[in-house]
Amino acid sequence: NAGVMQNPRHLVRRRGQEARLRCSPMKGHSHVYWYRQLPEEGLKFMVYLQKENIIDESGMPKERFSAEFPKEGPSILRIQQVVRGDSAAYFCASSTTGTLNTEAFFGQGTRLTVV
Amino acid sequence: AQSVAQPEDQVNVAEGNPLTVKCTYSVSGNPYLFWYVQYPNRGLQFLLKYITGDNLVKGSYGFEAEFNKSQTSFHLKKPSALVSDSALYFCAVIDGNTDKLIFGTGTRLQVFP
Numbered sequence: 001n002a003g004v005m006q007n008p009r010h011l012v013r014r015r016g017q018e019a020r021l022r023c024s025p026m027k028g029h030s031h032v033y034w035y036r037q038l039p040e041e042g043l044k045f046m047v048y049l050q051k052e053n054i055i056d057e058s059g060m061p062k063e064r065f066s067a068e069f070p071k072e073g074p075s076i077l078r079i080q081q082v083v084r085g086d087s088a089a090y091f092c093a094s095s096t097t098g099t100l101n102t103e104a105f106f107g108q109g110t111r112l113t114v115v
Numbered sequence: 116a117q118s119v120a121q122p123e124d125q126v127n128v129a130e131g132n133p134l135t136v137k138c139t140y141s142v143s144g145n146p147y148l149f150w151y152v153q154y155p156n157r158g159l160q161f162l163l164k165y166i167t168g169d170n171l172v173k174g175s176y177g178f179e180a181e182f183n184k185s186q187t188s189f190h191l192k193k194p195s196a197l198v199s200d201s202a203l204y205f206c207a208v209i210d211g212n213t214d215k216l217i218f219g220t221g222t223r224l225q226v227f228p
Contacts, residue, residue, distance in 0.1 A: 004158070006158075033215065033216065035218070041220060041221075042121075042205060042218045042219055042220035042221045043159075043205060043218040043221075044218075045215050045216065045217060045218075048213070048214070048215050055213075055214075056213045056214075056215055058213075091158055091159065093159075093216075103161045103164065104161070104216060105161070106151075106158035106159040106160070107158050108156075108157055108158040109157075109158050
């Protein structure tokens with residue numbers, strides 16, 4: 001089991017471009033969570049998805065950010081028209097059921113730098 | 116709303132000494148508490164969790180945490196620190212309504228030889 005795989009590990013985008021962050025959960029995991037870690041800050045919850053469904057997106061900015069977890073393929077976090085303030089580490093976690101009953105496994109993160 | 120607080124940005128300890136990383140929580144209902152560790156340029160790794168049962172929870176790498184309901188605390192401890200324990204430690208609580216992990220701001224542990 002390869003664990004939670006995130007790619008790319010590092011992503012550089014110019015202001016106004018789109019950033020696509022991918023997360024392949026562990027085999028058998030159908031629950032995916034995205035977190036953002038800003039410099040010198042903790043992890044902030046963004047969105048919780050199950051296959052083909054967004055369960056909780058209360059942490060997602062209302063504009064420019066979107067997430068999906070299709071039936072086939074990885075979960076995608078998409079940031080349109082990136083700005084400097086989007087520079088952060090984005091972590092994905094997956095679990096077999098909700099995190100209440102099982103541990104969440106985290107990927108190594110994607111570090112987005114907006115120049 | 117569920118939340119956790121980590122009052123210390125950084126904790127410094129000499130190798131071989133005991134360490135404590137503090138966490139307090141605020142929840143409505145039963146608390147479900149976690150500790151995660153983040154090594155440099157790595158993702159988070161699960162250390163331990165408290166759901167129910169014994170107040171002293173043992174986890175990975177020799178770490179343990181004590182759940183104290185009266186003080187609403189869940190401090191992380193280790194009897195003898197190692198230089199390799201130097202990392203960023205996050206306390207987390209589950210929001211029982213939404214099943215999402217809410218993290219504290221993290222505490223950087225520095226163990227000196």
